[in-house]
Amino acid sequence: MRRVSKEKRPARKQTRSPAEVRLIPIPVPDEILPGDNLAENLLASLRRCRIRLEPGDIFVVKHKIVSKSEGRILDLAMVSPSPESFAWAQQYALDPRVIELALREARSVIRRQNGVLITETHHGFLCANSGVDVSNVDGGRHAVLLPENPDRSAANLRRAIQRRTGLSVPVIITDSFGRPWREGLTEFAIGIAGMKPLRDDRNRCDPHGYKLKASVEAVADELASAAGLVCGKLNRTPACIIRGFRYETGAGGVRDLLRPASSDLFR
């Protein structure tokens, strides 16, 4: 291992300190039901917590309350699994009705192995069971589907917040997905409005004058993961505000984060 000699230490440069970022949880004690006005509900929660929305804030919302407000809820008693779904689910002690819904919500099946069903959803997300989930609904009778068009849901929520507050804040909708290679779930952005999901630092120079080659950062996914630290399945906190992060404004949606199958080495 070759050592860089101490004499070469570059002189300290004064750089502007980056700002602190705050993750401010928004508890929503009310159960969100189909037809509810989500923006109103979230803003009421903010008022209850005496939090004022500020310019520069980012709203991050777990998809489940978005799906609920949009009526993307299905009574599992009304779902008749195909014999194929039934047989496969039985084999792994899974609910065949959830598997049936997952297949209906899928554009294609990526893997079905060891009791794990990974699909590509109609939106283009690769995740377990097409994101169909029965937790945090009503104890197992209904299932929640992903929003039909999460970018549109995010844009709607953003517009509704702007109408009520006069502030134009980005909105990110998230879901927790598993990952290849790594254990555990993390939150991912599935719908985005009002900011660029990627920060492209390629061709910019680091402090040593080296031109960056691969530095495209999925900031929307990092914001989603950060939100996962304060939002949770157990604490009735399905949303948060992220304050202090300098996002790039501009058009962009979740499609920017989805690698096309043609350039993906791992399907």
Next chain:
Amino acid sequence: MRRVSKEKRPARKQTRSPAEVRLIPIPVPDEILPGDNLAENLLASLRRCRIRLEPGDIFVVKHKIVSKSEGRILDLAMVSPSPESFAWAQQYALDPRVIELALREARSVIRRQNGVLITETHHGFLCANSGVDVSNVDGGRHAVLLPENPDRSAANLRRAIQRRTGLSVPVIITDSFGRPWREGLTEFAIGIAGMKPLRDDRNRCDPHGYKLKASVEAVADELASAAGLVCGKLNRTPACIIRGFRYETGAGGVRDLLRPASSDLFR
């Protein structure tokens, strides 16, 4: 789509509001060199910014300054690429010396396609070029390797911080990795000391009494991603403090986050 009737709305329950989480950047204007005392350097930066370490804080550090302090730096002029590395790198206008180092640091090659080299490192990380990187070093003359044993590096840093401050804080070391299926890089935990990397909520009940089945959250990766929002390649901020997140103490290392090849559907 079946609708849940409004009459079924459960009564609002009082729940304890989750705490705010703060991401406090630690700028390190000095270049870290082999043999430098990293703990001392980071604590000096904290003092300069008038930040006091508090019980419950988590230290998140980008691996590059850890690798530099440990001397995991190589002069690229000393690396002779094999004819194979040379031919493949040439084809995609890559630096054959970086490819050669990546292969030396790899346990196996996972994909080598379209100018992308994905390896499994000796540690078990799946990432591009075995994590070998030339940005933020000295303009392209030296390359930085991942720490030899990042869990050990994290434990060492944690002990050194404890000796100097009396506070026993978890330490997470991170690197930015690409992901299958998604565009852009995010920060991942590659070394962990002083906290459990996963939070296992399986068999706990959601507010509706439904028993969670799959809820294992990779909190160390979410903390790493959150840190990515304040740390950066361009702002000399290679570390931050995360304050307010209730981590689980206990033994654990990055191995907990690495899915064994035998149960991984995507290699």
